[in-house]
Amino acid sequence: MERQQSRMERWQVPMGCAMRCALTFGLVAYRMGDGYAPLALGAVAASGQGGGGLWALVGLVLGAMLWMDFATALPCVAVGILFYCMVSALGDFKWMAKTLPLPMMSMATFFAVNGIYLIQSLSPNVAWGLCLCATAVVGVTVGLLRPILDGDNPSFSPHSLLYLGICLCLAGSVLTVSGLSVGRMFLGALVLYTACQRGCSHGGTVGLLSGLLADLIAQSGGLVFSAAYGLGGMAGGYLVAYGRIVAGLGYSVAVFFAALTLSQGSGAVVALEALGAMALYWCIPQRLLGGKRVQPPVSAQTNATVERLRSQLNKTATALRDLYESMARNTMAVQEENPSVVFDRATEQVCRSCTICTQCWQKDYATTHNAFNDATPFLLERGRVLAKDFSPQFSNRCIHFPQLLQTLNAELSAYLLRKQYRREIEETRRSARGQYAQLSDLLTATAAGLGSVQPAMASNKGYGVGAVLRPKDGETLCGDTIDGFETDDGTLCLLLCDGMGCGGDAQKESALMVRLLRQFLQGGITPEAALKTLHAAMALRASASGGFSTVDLLICHPDSGQATLYKCGGAPSYVKKGGVVRRITGHTLPMGMGQTATDMTQLQVEEHSFVVLLSDGISDGVEDEWLQNLLAGWEGTNPQTLANLILTHSQLHQGSSDDGAVQVLYREGVRARAV
Structure with missing residues (x-):
């Protein structure tokens, strides 16, 4: 099994490069005005840097040599080379990983290069509209194909896969049988399939986009395919409730009506291609359709x-x-x-x-x-x-x-x-x-x-959280783990876990405990049930691995200030309101040491008050007078500043012989929450 997996991994990169090369080679067949190949160029930019982008560029060059003459191939290849150089030079910047920068830069590069050729032509005003349309297609192609083509671990989102299918169908539209385009037949079947799977609105939108791209390559001077595919997609999505046969017939009738109304010359061809698309859709196995998509309405x-x-x-x-x-x-x-x-x-x-x-x-x-x-x-x-x-x-x-x-x-x-x-x-x-x-x-x-x-909708917080970690002297990893999150109902959960020992092993134990507790609490499990389940599971696990962790869990409702503090072997916690400091301790053992009891303390976190959770590397609770004096004298409102201050003072009083973690909750006033 391992040998087979390593063999597959060894072939994964060459196969990915070959697929990108073949894809751009085929997409060159989609040309607007015999001079623009926006789908192939968008695929080159979307393939990113490295071998994948280089082989996509090779496919573009080979396709341009085959499908275009030298005068039109030269600017196309020039833009492709600029795309690859641009991605190679800027691909490592973090801002390039965002959605818009690469499509916008690709559009600007494409328009700048082709704009120079248009200015040098004898009649530049005639082709500016087509150049602008091609520029827009390049940007859309880069944005939608990038999740699939960029990197070794593609993200096959439904929108990207759908657009890739549209591109392949459009590239195949140059293949004809008895004057009918094979690619457009498959494109119509794809529009009908999408309409029946996703509904009337999706079908109309995909049909309109597909038809617009088909009109740009056909250069019929009108929007025949846009109207036909858009109307057909809406009809198919509306009639799918009556079965796939009725939906296919409705699609064909809608395309036939739109095509013959808008174009007498090519209307018959479009109508016949719609019949071919309907036949292709009927050939799709029923198990791939997933049944009817129409569901009874439900209240919000x-x-x-x-x-x-x-x-x-x-x-x-x-x-x-x-x-x-x-x-x-x-x-x-x-x-x-x-x-x-x-x-x-x-x-x-x-x-x-x-x-x-x-x-x-x-x-x-x-x-x-x-x-x-x-x-x-x-x-x-x-x-x-x-x-x-x-x-x-x-x-x-x-x-x-x-x-x-x-x-x-x-x-x-x-x-x-x-x-x-x-x-x-x-x-x-x-x-x-x-x-x-x-x-x-x-x-x-x-x-x-x-x-x-x-x-879930984000809630008005009305609180602030500060946190800081410090590894033991000589260690690079801290064995303590901190986490804070809100559940779907707006309840705030603060977690602090201290793994047994120090360094990487302790960090794995505490991080596992935090991750499991977070998943239970976000899944709607009550804190008592979650802790009890993990107590039993960690006891069984510790019998083999020998690890355990302390747990401090604070459950707080920011609006009312009602809170519950759960402690499993952790260091003392502290509640501060003005100059008054309350110390909360526990007597139970850490998780994984064979007992299922948990110390639980009910709190009322008043406005402008603090709750401090910390590990025993900060203070073990035996000599914590310095910490209580620090909290009593603190007059600020920034929880992060307080956490940093506690950590600094702990190094003076406790040293750095153990991992340290501090987490501070500050509940704001009514005025701050209203903002």
Whole structure:
């Protein structure tokens, strides 16, 4: 499997370059006025820097040599070379990763180069309109094809894939059979398919765009294809509720009516191509259509409730899946303990103080070792050791033989209990992993039928959060992790976790805990249920990996100030209002240490007050007078400034011998929230 995967990865880059080369070579067939190839040029710019962009440029050059004469190919190739140089020179800048810069720069370059050729021509005013249209097509092509062509990990968004299909159909429009364009037949089938899948409005929009591009290459002087495909797309999307056959017939009738009304010369050709598109659409397998897309109307409130429920189910399912995978990654096969440990521990207790220990374990070591080896099979088979299991030579020489037998039996019982416990723990861990996976699949399947998800509206915050991390001296990674987020109902959640130890291993433990808790809480699980679930899961996981984490979780409603602080083994937390400081401690153990209890404290976070969460690297709570004095005397309102100040003072009082983390919540006043 690994060899096959490495082979596929080795061929992935060459195949991607070859596909880009073939794509631009074919897209040169789409030419506006026999001089512009905007689809191919847009694909070159969208392919980015490196080998992908270079091979896209090669395809453009080969296509221009085949499809164009020298006079028209020269500016096309020149623009393609400028596109590749521009992307290679500026592609590493962060602002180039945004949506608009590359399309806008491509349009400007295309228009500047072709504008020079137009100015030098004998009649420049005639072709300016066509040049502007080609410029717009270049920008649209770069923006829509860039997610697919730029990089080794393409993003196959529906809009990009749809536009790529439109481009390929338009490039194939030069192929004709009995005067009918094969490419336009497939283009009509694509418009009809989109209309039936996405509805009337999408069908009309895609039909209008496709028809406009077809009119630009046909240069018929009108908008025949735009009107025909746009009207046909709307008709097909409207009639899909009555079946695919009726939708196809409605599309053909609409295209036929629009084409014959607007153009008597080419109207018959467009109408016949519509019949071919209808036939191609009917040939699509039913399973690819996914049934009718018309659904009964629902109220906005009901739809929002369903979407919120689906979002929460998906987030909870993701949390359970991550929990299952984390347990699977950190679970090793049960390592059976060597039975020799029974003899090692027994002889350590009996033989060490024996007067003839040197005789048995140095001079006659071979005899003693063989005696224990010969007794091992009987010991494991019977579950206890007897005097007859040892050779007479050994038993007669040993002056503490009865005591040795008694100790061996005690150690054997302990060995068998440990073996049974490990197997029971492994079985429990395996069962828990299976239950998490099954529950995740169940929630995912349940959410799949609840409709699409809409992003939640942002709420007026009315609060500020400051956070700072500091690794231990000599470490590059901090073992503490901080996170803050809002749930769908506007509840603020602040998390601070301290992983066992320092450095990378501790950071992995704390980051895993933060990620799982965030997914549970965003999925609508109550904090109590989420912490209880993770307590049990982390206890099973810790039995294999040995890791654990402390947890400080603050749940706050910014509007009312009502809050709950959950603590699992963390350092003290502090609430400050004016010059009064309240200290909150906990008595439970960290996550993964076998207990399920959690300290829970109800708070009222008043306006203009602070809540401070920190790890034991900042203050362990034993000598925190400096911290309480600092908080009591603080008169500012910036939580980030306070977090930085606490970290600075902790280095003076605590040093940097442990990872440190500080998270500060500041609840603003009513006036600040109203803004």
